[in-house]
Amino acid sequence: MKKSKTKGIIQFILLFLSVFTFFVMGSSNNSASAADNSLQKVKQRGELIMATSPDYPPYEFQSSGANGQNEIVGMDIEVAKKIAKDLHVKLVIKSMNFDSVLVAVETGKADMAIGGINPTPARRQSVDFSKIYYTGGQSFLINASDVNKIKSQKNLAGQNVGVQTGTLQYNLAKQYIPNVTIKGMDKTTDLVLALKTHKVDAVGMEKPSAEAYVKNDPSVKMIPSTYKLTQNETGVAIAFKKGATSLTNAANKSITEIQKKNLTQQYLASAGKYMKVNTVNTSMWHYWDYFAKGVEYTLLISLISSLVGVLLGMFLALMRFSKLKWVRAISISYTEFVRGTPLMVQVMFVYFGIGVVVNLPALLSGIIAVSLNSGAYVSEIIRGGINSVEKGQTEAAASLGLSETDLMRFVVLPQAFKNIWPALGNEFIALIKESSIVSIIGVTDLIYQLNIVRADTYRGVMPIFVAMLLYFFMTFILTRILNHYEGKMKHADSE
Amino acid sequence: MKKSKTKGIIQFILLFLSVFTFFVMGSSNNSASAADNSLQKVKQRGELIMATSPDYPPYEFQSSGANGQNEIVGMDIEVAKKIAKDLHVKLVIKSMNFDSVLVAVETGKADMAIGGINPTPARRQSVDFSKIYYTGGQSFLINASDVNKIKSQKNLAGQNVGVQTGTLQYNLAKQYIPNVTIKGMDKTTDLVLALKTHKVDAVGMEKPSAEAYVKNDPSVKMIPSTYKLTQNETGVAIAFKKGATSLTNAANKSITEIQKKNLTQQYLASAGKYMKVNTVNTSMWHYWDYFAKGVEYTLLISLISSLVGVLLGMFLALMRFSKLKWVRAISISYTEFVRGTPLMVQVMFVYFGIGVVVNLPALLSGIIAVSLNSGAYVSEIIRGGINSVEKGQTEAAASLGLSETDLMRFVVLPQAFKNIWPALGNEFIALIKESSIVSIIGVTDLIYQLNIVRADTYRGVMPIFVAMLLYFFMTFILTRILNHYEGKMKHADSE
Amino acid sequence: MQTQNKNDDIIQIKGLGKNFGDKVILKDINGEVKSGQVICIIGPSGAGKSTFLRCLNMLEKPTSGSVIFDGTDLTKLSDKQLVEVREKMGMVFQSFNLFPNMTVRKNLKLAPIRVKHMSDEEADKVATHLLDRVGLSDFADVYPDSLSGGQKQRVAIARALAMNPEVMLFDEPTSALDPEMVGEVLGVMQELANEGMTMVVVTHEMGFAKQVANQVWFMADSAILEKDTPDEIFSNPKNPRTKDFIGKIIEAK
Amino acid sequence: MQTQNKNDDIIQIKGLGKNFGDKVILKDINGEVKSGQVICIIGPSGAGKSTFLRCLNMLEKPTSGSVIFDGTDLTKLSDKQLVEVREKMGMVFQSFNLFPNMTVRKNLKLAPIRVKHMSDEEADKVATHLLDRVGLSDFADVYPDSLSGGQKQRVAIARALAMNPEVMLFDEPTSALDPEMVGEVLGVMQELANEGMTMVVVTHEMGFAKQVANQVWFMADSAILEKDTPDEIFSNPKNPRTKDFIGKIIEAK
């Protein structure tokens, strides 16, 4: 009973809004309708030109489908096609930035703009809108096995609900679901995994995203939310040039038919299929460029950091043999402190700490942090190398009257470096693994890229496994190469 | 001109909504007003009982102020005090879950509920609302130095704007700010740091949060957004029992005065002061329990993982000496693979991978991953220990006719373990550092806790530094302890 | 177990060969050790002396040929059967190889208890007796690390004797020792020889060889090049390689 | 620089003492080495022989007493001045200490070029001459790793001679060598002595001491307990510690 009352109020608001809309539109239309030949022009041209920004699945998005070519697909495209068909004209799609979409309509470069556009009052100032053809809003994803248990938002009372931390969904769930236990996570993919592993009973997310998941994964189902949101925010409509009433009305006729036959569901399903092609079918191969970029950055970071690390380490090691106590103290303190704290906290410290003073990009911060870290370890390696040179060498040099500098230059350092090449090689390999930590500040290394692929494919584990293999091959192959050269060096010696 | 037109439409909507509200309220009031003695009852009692959920700064929140005691403070509390004062009664605050706040009013356990409550139509079904006393909504934080450059949302066109990824703010900024470059980050604190380091020109966030920042940090300023949102979502009002018209009207009178004198600003400022006490004044000491918990978990994870790691490592090492080729192969493959991939990717693999099959909590997943990782390294340590036992020992044992088992049991393993205690100790210390990685799956280790403190204090660097010091002290002290016992063991030997 | 050539040869080496991969370490070694004999083996570094000695008790498996001990061809035995043979051949190494994790007494008792299944008391009695014999009764309960090199080697000899072996093999038992400790170890060895123990000793101590050995075998280039009495070998070597080697060693003294 | 006791003593040791922390390694050592003399130092392990030798060229700074070399008290010199003195005292170590990262020739040339500032050709001539003298002309361009122990030690001697020293110090130059290589090194040392080089040699090679040494010093317990001609020391030692030590060594031969 309570529910029906709520519904009534909403319907009342909707009714009012429609009347209001009509009134406002009508009043501005009056001045323009006299010269409206928009529909006629489209029919003469035989083409309906639409502007859109294809980066908003499942509304509209690029699909590099099974057949290879890139095409723009999505629910909105289907709607536009339907309108064009009803007008017996060809649909021409102009792809552009979302910012430019409405401008294209205003300036007559396109007949209409479509692209998940909410008909906000502000926009109604500059363009005319069709009827709302799809209503998005908030919904929940649940496990297919729970469809009988969780039939509506009501059933979520007292359950565990996952939501992205710090989002609208978080606040909505907290305020409107009684006794709910909220689990906040950062990534939608993680939430879906949490759902599938029954760590949460439902995940709150925007309706089209939820539908995309449902279309891709038969083990999850969607239920609508009963949050109260206005049409302005949830409805989407088509934008036309102000005064293009005849074209708008023609579009509205198509939309009425779409709504009557509930075609958007069908459109969404076929958009989902494209998304399916985009994710499951092409598997991990499809994302080889993502992984390649990750490998490239990981190697780059490791390489630069190990080079800088060797320079820094050499400096620190020589400081250790200085005659000045404070120079030794600085070197020891630095080395001990860096080796006594986790790289993760060092990366954060450099990024956020130095970031307060100078404006450092994440990549540079990451390289600096890893280099500073590596320097401490390399200095210990070099020191170890110097100490590994037999004491007898120093004594022999001294007994010959060689100076300290000559001793270092001709006797100790050449032997030390020969001893430590393997250790330096291992340090580089270790950096490949350790540099994974820079992903936390957003550097696009392999870990970061795998997270992107996870988010993109809705596949939780496979990208992790692929990255794991890539890391393993990198370290494995590099270890073999190093061993090979080490062997060669040893061989060359004994000749 | 365009802008004023927009404003006009909004005013029209607001007007309509007020009328509408009045109409709905009025109609339901009619049936109850006859018996309304709500105001009278409060005055007789001499107490105004309010229900609230003090976890929503700056509206209402717990403050363990400078004077030590815990009290509930915030803008809402000031509003309630004002009403109580105007009624010449005492204010009594009942603290409860947000879910229960409206129920408390409905069932008469409290006279009013206040707590950043949006007067949604759904709620209007069960309770009466006062006038809206504060309008929240979206706003931007900018650098104080930019106040002349960025005067309104309009000036953000073409600028860099930071927003939390996946939030309403993200979509709003993308859709409404022309040519904007959006930088998405996960944490509000990171966004504020990005702002202060001029990586972004503005940060979009909810108005009260923005105000809290402004109150705490003179280097940032707030500008309002011009996004169009309905009062239902941005306005907050006080809830009363249905039909408590006299009390509602009395409250409305106070609210009118509050609005006239713009008291909410003043209230917000004083709430900000409490927040200031809550953050800056008590510095890091105030959060010692957070850090303590982090240290506790970090030590716990390291300890359990190193124990399990030693068992696993022993097992793997003995497999290495097996006579069966495939047993050796399994041990080698496992060890090489684990040592060839970063712990971070292993943690993710265990959490999300095993999580698909069994429902594992993050802490357990973290411990499992770190243990599996440590096992591989420990097995190499043990193997090294066994190999470090001189070949002569094996030959001597063989020449005496000792069996392989006796050789291992009496001769090799006792010597091996004596050799590897230091290495095992170092492995434990290394785990303290490495376990920092489990924070990425949400285990409340020291890194995780420091991020909470960062979010809580709006201080970007200090918590990182404190955690760094804590890590250092842990590893430093443990290293000294280990060295001490190592020294003792050596001493005991030579006796 | 096959029984062949039952005579007074306790060890017979027949056509013994040993390769490590492609590398020939021993080729066609022949020889007999009679019961109670002391054989000294000399020769330059890398000649294969240690490898030969280790082939005698199968610490190293020969590639070809046979080693017949007490009438049994050791090269035909399984690992299990070898254990029984090894009990009867004690071995003493250049680097002592005492077990550092046990006291001297435990070093002596371990094998008798674990291999011969002696009782603890019995093993204790044997250990006490042998430590007394090598003059180290006072050191029964210390760890090897606190002993001098000479003392360590005497303990190693006692440990080998604890298994009551028929033959003792020594691989340069004194060359890791400081000169003043060489005497005490050679003294113990000489006593052993006097008591009739069969011994095969790799050593460069000419004095010991002259005084104690029945035969000196000269090894070089993976083979035994000359076998003779110590007097003949040292004063009148026949093989030019032997001549050269003996010459160098005498010159150094 | 103070000049004292200008006589034919090239080295005078006066009340020399050395502690490592609390541990007394040398106490009140006195002695003279005349130009052209060969002194052999013998004694048990840990007696302080190496430390004493290293105090002579200040590789180890004495705690007390003085070492007067060519009339100069070395304990009073700065590090810089010491370099000049060390040029005049060559040293040969038990473990050779050749520089493994240089060829034999480079090993010989490094110090003459860097310390004596010789030209490359000059140093090359010296190196060629000395390698010829120790019989290793053919090995000038190999790395030390491919030499035998005896060859390494001969290179080490040549390297020390390349600085044209007045005195040569040897610290157990043959005790890390296989027996057949001992002779070649002692041979080179004997030649050196015959040519009149002043030498201080820590060694246990009795034959060498008897044949070459002018004096034998016996060290034990941080002190020199007896100094005498080799004949006297070996056949008629006076000090009971000496007697005991000589007895043990002779017994071992």
Ligand SMILES: Nc1ncnc2c1ncn2[C@@H]1O[C@H](COP(=O)(O)OP(=O)(O)OP(=O)(O)O)[C@@H](O)[C@H]1O
């Ligand atoms: N396990 C092995 N693998 C390969 N080659 C080996 C092995 N053990 C010994 N050798 C080689 O066999 C040869 C003979 O070694 P062995 O130790 O028997 O000589 P040796 O006469 O005892 O010499 P030394 O007097 O130096 O002890 C040497 O060239 C040595 O490098």
Ligand SMILES: Nc1ncnc2c1ncn2[C@@H]1O[C@H](COP(=O)(O)OP(=O)(O)OP(=O)(O)O)[C@@H](O)[C@H]1O
């Ligand atoms: N740098 C040092 N610090 C402390 N003690 C030392 C140091 N160098 C030597 N010693 C000690 O000084 C004592 C004498 O050592 P030194 O090497 O001079 O004896 P040695 O007579 O040469 O013995 P060996 O015959 O074993 O070479 C020994 O007890 C040794 O442990």
Ligand SMILES: [Mg+2]
């Ligand atoms: Mg050998």
Ligand SMILES: [Mg+2]
């Ligand atoms: Mg010495």
